[in-house]
Amino acid sequence: MNIQGDAAENHDPAGRTKDSGTPLLRNSRAVRGPSIADVARTAGVSAQTVSRVSNGLSNVEEKTKLRVLDAMKQLGYRPNRAARALKSGQFKSIGVIVFNLSTYGNRRTLDAIATAASQAGYSVTLIPLHDPTTGTVTGAYQRLREQDVDGVVIIFEAHLFDREDITLPEDLPAVVIDSTPGSGHPMVDTDQAEGARFATSHLLDLGHQQVWHIGGPVSSFSAMHREESWRRTLNEAGIEAPAVFHGDWSTESGYHLGMELGRNPEVTAIFAANDQMALGAMRALHELGRRIPEDVSIVGFDDLEESTSFWPPLTTIRQDFSSVGRLSIEKLLQQISGNNPASGVTTVPTRLMVRKSTAAPAR
Template sequence: MADVAREANVSGQTVSRVSNGRDNVDPETRERVLEAMRKLGYRPNSAARALRSGRFHSIGVIMFTLSSFGNMRTLDAIAIAAADAGYSITLIPVPHPTQGEVSVAFDRLSEEAVDGVIIIVEAHLLDENDVVLPAGLPVVVVDSTARDRYPVVDTDQAHGARLATEHLLELGHRTVWHVAGPERSYSATHRRESWEATLRAHGAEVPPVVVGDWSSESGHELGLELARNPEVTAIFAANDQMALGVLRAMHETGRAVPDEVSVVGFDDMEESRSFWPPLTTVRQFFGEVGRRSVEALLHEVESGEQEDSTLVATELIVRESTAAPRA
């Protein structure tokens, strides 16, 4: 910094203001300093800056899985929102989410020096007392619960499941069968509970739930089981991948969609409009979830105050996989 100051014929304080992006520097002087930086190959030392300011301008992300559509879309939005705010992200995957694994992930992030952490763990882990999170570190939770300890940003899972179920009932189907996600999944639990509550509110029979693992393979296997039951005329799958497997099963067993069986998914992944038939589904706004999670975290980092939890609305996208049942 002293070399830059000599080269630009300014004070070290002026160089500091320029390197930190302050606006109280004359434009001509700023350009002279920047030119000196370029000439000398000067790069501001982020570690030294962190020691002075107490900020690392880094966000930690603990994520349950990198394979799911929703998690990757949310992570992409977090990375973009963080970069726009001048922050980098440090990602710690937790492939087998247990209480101990989440605690270990926090320990690793503590070594990486982050200003706060976003947790994307869809299992019901954060409801359990054995998860130890460090005191004083800002935390925002996505797609889980946190017993009111931390702000939660999530899709309104219950509203989306209600939209899907009511759509099928309003078409005239007597009831709706459900291909649920894993029992340990927070999202799957809320979608299943809302599906059941909606059927009961409309006086419809609640069929037995069949449980998959989010994959199209499990949807196909369970779809073959449902296809053998002639009473099944409407199916709500807890995600688009399992809905794809259901569509394949119906095709293989000769049950036409939507003439004999209507199918609704959840997510609105890009490929859903290219399924055959194009899939009616519930759209989640993962980009909005990611952006708001970064906003909530940085608000606490900068002010020391937690924001309220946020639910991002869902939208029903009606395509050709649903229709009124045959008379």
């Protein structure tokens, strides 16, 4: 027993108070906690009925159920999760390890995961990592094991599994989102390459001779996939890709890079790797007196809810975060049930949302 504070100062291993030598009186229920039998006696029902109510089964009359629930509340009874897991083989709990909670995509994906898990009857335990290393990843896994989760969804948004020092244990079901597929576990992600191709091709089809790119951080898996696809699309059109301007996903970085690009009169089309950086670049272009889309067309990525309220409304790539979250839970539950899915990558399609921030270049 871990005794803290004042109680520790007034206790010795023999169970006597230090000031009087009188044995401490202990309530056995306080030590072990109320049992199913205690609840059954208080509610005047059988232990089997208490078990049915505890497990959420429907074959109990409503008035009896209410009486049992009232007894549980009165006694402070909590179902023994370990015992229930031994019986069912599951704790009905899923862990989520996420790196960088600040990005729009990760927040939306996490919301979709929580919704899908709840609909399947599972709770979610979240562990955010600010600096994913061998120690922090291992520590996060250990913490989730201690909390008795059935499986884990990992949202790293980085090339972590290219590093030899980071591996995932094989004894816990897992699904990876937004990272390199080297983990050996199933992976679910937006079709980043398709979205970047849609954005770049749209600008080329409008007649722009070059498309400049405001990319995300080089550590980001999705940013690099978008950048590679942008460059490949230009090359396939016979155009040599210019230098990339890397931001950090923030509006501020988009603003500073937009200032650099906007001062170049040859820049007539920009593809930004997310909507926040696109918004920052749009502000820079406005301040420089370059009209959108008459002088410069710009495309974002994500389709923020606010994208339609940018001025002008932003042409962007829509990601289906709900499907990413739902599919990750589906694949994880397949593993938990013993029906292991293939360890390949499942990609979710994107859509080009054409609005008022793009147009043919001025002649």
